[in-house]
Amino acid sequence: MTDRFICKLPKSHWGRWTAAALLALFTLGTAQADTLSDAARTGKLTLGYVTDEAPFSEKTSAGQPEGYSIELCQKVVDAVKGRSGLGQVTAEFRPFSLQQGLQAVADGELDLLCGASTDTLSRREAVSFSIPIFNGGVGALVSKSADPTLIRVLNGEVAHTGPTWRASINRGLADHTYAVHAGTVTRSWLLNQISQRGVIVEVVEVDTHADGIKLIAEGKADAYFGDRVIVDNLLQKSPNGGDLMLIDRYFTIEPIALALPRNDDEFRLVVDTVLSEFYRSDEFDSVYGRYFGPPSESSKFLFKLYSRQK
Known part of the structure; x- marks a missing residue:
């Protein structure tokens, strides 16, 4: 059976659910x-x-x-x-x-x-x-003590050895909590990736990159997705930086x-x-x-x- 995609958003962010809703904020005068x-x-x-x-x-x-x-x-x-x-x-x-x-x-x-x-x-x-x-481009921040399977998948490696089938190919991405900055292109990318892979996850939207890093440091989220250069800059200044790490890849080029x-x-x-x-x-x-x-x-x-x- 293929996993279903469930994205749980705080009520304060329900209005940001679609790109259309974001565009509706803009004045499109000519x-x-x-x-x-x-x-x-x-x-x-x-x-x-x-x-x-x-x-x-x-x-x-x-x-x-x-x-x-x-x-x-x-x-x-x-x-x-x-x-x-x-x-x-x-x-x-x-x-x-x-x-x-x-x-x-x-x-x-x-x-x-x-x-x-x-x-x-x-x-x-x-x-x-x-x-x-x-x-720029999307990067992922995780704790150094994060689930090794999640780290392998985020690094582009196979989650498990042995026979694979569609329900298990993306298993390493499922059953985790991901954080992302509200209103960003990264948010749209993340939701699209989760939907395409059909995995069950929880997505928490934050208002600043610093808030996203804090969630990882406190163990309240498994991965924070954001512009890799910005996240790296904040990580160098974070008092919890020694316990966290950036996945060594860009997921997008923007x-x-x-x-x-x-x-x-x-x-x-x-x-x-x-x-x-x-x-x-x-x-x-x-x-x-x-x-x-x-x-x-x-x-x-x-x-x-x-x-x-x-």
């Missing part, structure tokens, strides 16, 4: 945005940043934005200020959760969202995206980008020009290295592919 003209009129650019996506973006103990994406967004601000008539423009950074930030961009409240937003087709129905700023309003080609051109020039500059290695370690030759080549020639 009005032409004009960020640069608005900045000239108001003297301000309004930028959002996601507070729990270090090393891309975070809110420091001093209440200030910090991270790789923040540096890139500041370069955009500097480029805007270098344009005729915009030299007096100031930048206001406002903290958001990922969902709130994407909604604010869609509603026209933000000119740019600085974080680790995955560029997807469904999100493009509400917002636009820059060229990629990084290649383009991460800056989100900006739809239908604003002029502003998107400014953003993409700034990023393209940065990727081809001597400064790229040092900025990238501060957050992710020295870029490999393949990484440098990839970012040059992302960049656009004049």
Whole structure:
């Protein structure tokens, strides 16, 4: 008999069950945005940043934005200020959760969202995206004392030796509790994977990556799925880091980008020009290295592919 998929969600998250429900939050207007003209009129650019996506973006103990994406967004601000008539423009950074930030961009409240937003087709129905700023992907965090069968399966190995049949192929994934950040692409991926494999599990949604790591540390969940770079960064700072480990693989490869309003080609051109020039500059290695370690030759080549020639 094939296992059934049962996903138990806290009542507070029932409204997030489908991608359609998430998209329903967005305003899908088609009005032409004009960020640069608005900045000239108001003297301000309004930028959002996601507070729990270090090393891309975070809110420091001093209440200030910090991270790789923040540096890139500041370069955009500097480029805007270098344009005729915009030299007096100031930048206001406002903290958001990922969902709130994407909604604010869609509603026209933000000119740019600085974080680790995955560029997807469904999100493009509400917002636009820059060229990629990084290649992310789903990773899995577990306790070092986790069920060895679960660890083997997550590592892409066979759960059990001997004869196998469909009901047992995914057995190592069943009867566990998985945690995932609400409102993320990882959540949609996880639910789809569970459904396709037909396994019985419990899924707990959390509001921050730190909450997900805490569940693993306290033994309240068996695996936390999230962007591997973000989870790894938090793991290095966690007091329980020595008892936890990241599975040594990426389950997906996802383009991460800056989100900006739809239908604003002029502003998107400014953003993409700034990023393209940065990727081809001597400064790229040092900025990238501060957050992710020295870029490999393949990484440098990839970012040059992302960049656009004049």
